[in-house]
Structures are given as structure tokens and as C-alpha cells.
Amino acid sequence: MDDPLGVYVPGGRLDRQDNEIGALANLTFAVKDLFDIAGVAKTCGCPAYAARFGEPAAANAPAVAALLTAGARLTGRTVMDELAYSLTGANPHHGTPTNSDAPGRTPGGSSSGSAAAVAGGLCDLALGTDTGGSVRVPASYCGVPGLRPSHGAVSLDGAMALAPSFDTVGWFARDTEVLQAVSEHLLPLDTDGAEIGHLTIAQDAWDLAEPETQRTLASWQDRLRQRLTGGDARRLADDSGGLAAWREAFRSVQAREAFAQHGAWIAESEVPLGPELAQRWTWVRSVSDADADAAWATVRTAAARVQALTANGGVIALPSAPGVAPPINGDADAWADHRARVLALSCIASLSGCPQVSLPVARLDGLPLGLGLIGPQGGDRALLAFASRLLPANQERDPGAVFDEA
Known part of the structure; x- marks a missing residue:
């Protein structure tokens, strides 16, 4: 089977369908190569991992099983950043999937192949994971809708862990209708219980975006204000060191948890990373328990702030990424600056445990830009319902014309 965009891992194409009359029987899906698929050994984008944990899975991960039970057809395992610990979208062993909406530019990571497969029309939806932006950022770069659910909403059994305090199962879809349809089979019923009704503009998050990005997305602030109450611009993190402090707290906790998950076997591995x-692993080893313990105070402050603003149907609007997808072969210093701003944006939902959807609402010089909406913890279905009204499926490929007044 052909793979013109390089989205599948070598030997990763599959063709499985368990239920031909299920609710999702007309849809195809791909899976990030860190989920268990029965009879297949996952690699997690890392030959060292594959050499250590190379046994085929005995059963499907619950998220994979739910989609197969609902009738969706599985097309294969997708390329990812090594151990899901990057946002670049480049895998040194399997290559970089082609971003069909931004040729020559990154698809974003770490769920790079999943996002690129949906954007390129190779499947209707794809599973990924999101710890620090690994669904939301590729969704923005590739011009497709993507969801990071509330922390713990979807089972992570059968998926490689990176930082369990932040890991989530997420997904990409060809449009918001499919994004919402998948939620019927993966998400529990909402616990927040309120429809989306109140808006906060995260000013410090918008300030991280490039000026051209801010101008291109500015009209969406007004569109949201027409639909929702509130709409005040507020700085989320000024009282706790700013978003840079939130980012560094996230990085410290993530690093310590990643070391707990993978440090021992990496130290023993004869296969290089x-x-x-x-x-990055050299830095990870330098992060101490004391560093992580100190960071948790900022994590708790950030979580309380975001949860308070989104409770009872609140939503926070922010750019999904600071700009369009960077060139794959970009300057190293430019990449480092971009990654720092990306993490400062994406850590907001990660620290809070709240869901965030990225919507492909605009283009800048022909390249996709995503709008992020952070909703109430446990209000995932309400957030997706609002997103579908805001960006109807039949209008997503003409984002300049999108706005449902109903």
C-alpha cells in the first residue's frame, strides 16, 4: 500500500475493521505508534524502545478498541517524535511526514504522522497523544481540528506513558463533525454540566504570538464576543511569574516523570537515542526531585486559575501556536525560540487538566493557523458542540467565510 506522505512507520500499514455496521463504519482512522494494537509491536518512534519492549501487544488499547467497535477501519500506525518527547515532528529514524497544507514545513509533533495523515486525506481521523501540545500544535500547523481532552477523560491503558500528570489521548479529524462523532465513543458524559457561555481572552497568551498571527486571528476575538458573554482580555499568569514560569514548571515536572518512566531502561540500553x-535526555537527568517538588506549587496555582475561569461553561481563547508551521530545516536558534513560545502557550491546558480544541480558522500567506479554545474540566462535549457551531464542517475549507450567526 502506498504512503505518499510518509505518515506511516515502516511496515505500519494495516487494514482492520471489526464492525461493518457500526456508527463510524464509513470512517477510516490511523493510530500514533505508541498505542497497543493486537498482534503488533509498537515502537514509540524509538529503536531503543523497540529493542527493549518488542513483544506484539496481546490486545488493543481501549481507545483503539472503541473506534474498531464503532466500525471505523484502521489504516495503520503513524510516525511520531521519538518517545513523544518533542514538538518538531521530525523522527531521526523514520523521517518527517509531509505537511500537505504547508509543504517544506513541519507537521508539528509529537503526533506528526497522525496530523499529516488526516490533513493529506489518507484517513478521516487519527489518534494521537498530547502531553505538552502534541495534538494541538500539529492540528494548527496542518490545518485540521484537534482535541486534547480533559486529563483522565480517555483511558491511557495500552499507551506509552511520558508524563502521567499531563498525558492525554487526543485526536484529529477532517472536520468538526467527525471530531464530535468520535467523542461519542471515547469521551464520558460531561461533569461540568453547563453549555459554553462565557469568554475570556488570554492576553498574555496572545502576546506570545507573532504579530502577523495576532492580526490574522484578531477578528475571531470579535466573533467569539458576539456569541458569548464577557470577552475581557485578562492575563492568566502575571501573579505567578508569567507564562514563562508556568512553562518551566511544566518542563520540570514532565522531565522528572519522564525519567521515572524511562530512565532505568534507557540507562541500560545498548541502542542509542x-x-x-x-x-534532551542529558537535561532530563539533571532535573531533581527537589526541582519537580518546587515546580508543583506553580502547577497548582496555574491549574486553579484556569479552572476558575472555565468553570460553569467558561472558555479561554488563545492562539493554538505562535505562528504558522516553521520550515523543517529552519535555523536552530529560531527553532529554540519557537519551541519556547509554543510550550508557554500549550502548557496552559496541560497544567490545568482542562480540554482544549484547536480549530483551523485562518490562513497566513496560505499556511494554516489554529484558534485554541480551552473549556471546563469535564466539559469536553460542551466544548466540542460549541466548536462545531462556531466552525461548521461544510465551511472549514473556506475559513475566511466561517461564522454561524445562529
Whole structure:
């Protein structure tokens, strides 16, 4: 089977359908290569991991099983950043999937192949994971809707852990209708219980975006204000060191948890890590328990702030990423600056445990830009329902014309 965009891992194409009359029987899906698929050994984008944990899975991960039970057809396992510990979308062993909406530019990571597969029309939806932006950022770069659910809303059994305090199962879809349809089979009923009705503009998050991004997305602030009460611009993190402090707290806790998950076997492995992960792992080893313990105070402050603003049907609007997808072969310093701003944006939902949807609402010089909406913890279905009204499926490929007045 052909793979013109390089989205599937070598030997990763599949063709499985368990239920031909299920509710999702007309849809195809792909799976990030860190989920268990019965009879297949996952690699997690890392030959060292595959060498250590190379046994085929005995059963499907619950998220995979739910989609198969609902009738969706599985097309294969997708390329990802090594151990899901990057946002670049480049895998040194399997290559970089082609971003069909932004050729020559990154699809974003770490769920790179899943986002690129949906954007390229190779499947209707795809599973990914999101710890620090790994669904939301690729969704923005590739011009497709993507969801990071509330923390703990979807089972992570059968999926490689990176940082359990922040790991979530997320997904991409060709449009908001499919994004919402998948939720019927993966998400529990809402616990927040309120429809989306109140808006906060996260001013410090908007300030992280490039000026061109801010101008391109500015009209969406007004569109949201027409639909929702509130709409005040507020700085989320000024009382707790700013979003840079939130980002560093996230990084410290993530690093310590990643070390707890993978440190022992990496130290014993005879197979080397790729260059980017090896460099990051050197830093990971330097993060102490004391560093992580100190960071948790900021994590709790951030979570309380965001949860308070989104409770009872609140939503926070922010750019999904600071700009369009960077060139794959971009300057290293420019990449480092971009990654720092990306993490400062994406850590907001990660720290809070709240759901965030990225919607492909605009283009800048022909390249996709996503709008992020953070909703109430446990209000995932209400957030998706609002997103579908805001960006109807039949209008998503013409984002300049999108706005449902109903």
C-alpha cells in the first residue's frame, strides 16, 4: 500500500475493521505508534524502545478498541517524535511526514504522522497523544481540528506513558463533525454540566504570538464576543511569574516523570537515542526531585486559575501556536525560540487538566493557523458542540467565510 506522505512507520500499514455496521463504519482512522494494537509491536518512534519492549501487544488499547467497535477501519500506525518527547515532528529514524497544507514545513509533533495523515486525506481521523501540545500544535500547523481532552477523560491503558500528570489521548479529524462523532465513543458524559457561555481572552497568551498571527486571528476575538458573554482580555499568569514560569514548571515536572518512566531502561540500553532526544535526555537527568517538588506549587496555582475561569461553561481563547508551521530545516536558534513560545502557550491546558480544541480558522500567506479554545474540566462535549457551531464542517475549507450567526 502506498504512503505518499510518509505518515506511516515502516511496515505500519494495516487494514482492520471489526464492525461493518457500526456508527463510524464509513470512517477510516490511523493510530500514533505508541498505542497497543493486537498482534503488533509498537515502537514509540524509538529503536531503543523497540529493542527493549518488542513483544506484539496481546490486545488493543481501549481507545483503539472503541473506534474498531464503532466500525471505523484502521489504516495503520503513524510516525511520531521519538518517545513523544518533542514538538518538531521530525523522527531521526523514520523521517518527517509531509505537511500537505504547508509543504517544506513541519507537521508539528509529537503526533506528526497522525496530523499529516488526516490533513493529506489518507484517513478521516487519527489518534494521537498530547502531553505538552502534541495534538494541538500539529492540528494548527496542518490545518485540521484537534482535541486534547480533559486529563483522565480517555483511558491511557495500552499507551506509552511520558508524563502521567499531563498525558492525554487526543485526536484529529477532517472536520468538526467527525471530531464530535468520535467523542461519542471515547469521551464520558460531561461533569461540568453547563453549555459554553462565557469568554475570556488570554492576553498574555496572545502576546506570545507573532504579530502577523495576532492580526490574522484578531477578528475571531470579535466573533467569539458576539456569541458569548464577557470577552475581557485578562492575563492568566502575571501573579505567578508569567507564562514563562508556568512553562518551566511544566518542563520540570514532565522531565522528572519522564525519567521515572524511562530512565532505568534507557540507562541500560545498548541502542542509542536519536540526537535530539539524547540531548534532551542529558537535561532530563539533571532535573531533581527537589526541582519537580518546587515546580508543583506553580502547577497548582496555574491549574486553579484556569479552572476558575472555565468553570460553569467558561472558555479561554488563545492562539493554538505562535505562528504558522516553521520550515523543517529552519535555523536552530529560531527553532529554540519557537519551541519556547509554543510550550508557554500549550502548557496552559496541560497544567490545568482542562480540554482544549484547536480549530483551523485562518490562513497566513496560505499556511494554516489554529484558534485554541480551552473549556471546563469535564466539559469536553460542551466544548466540542460549541466548536462545531462556531466552525461548521461544510465551511472549514473556506475559513475566511466561517461564522454561524445562529
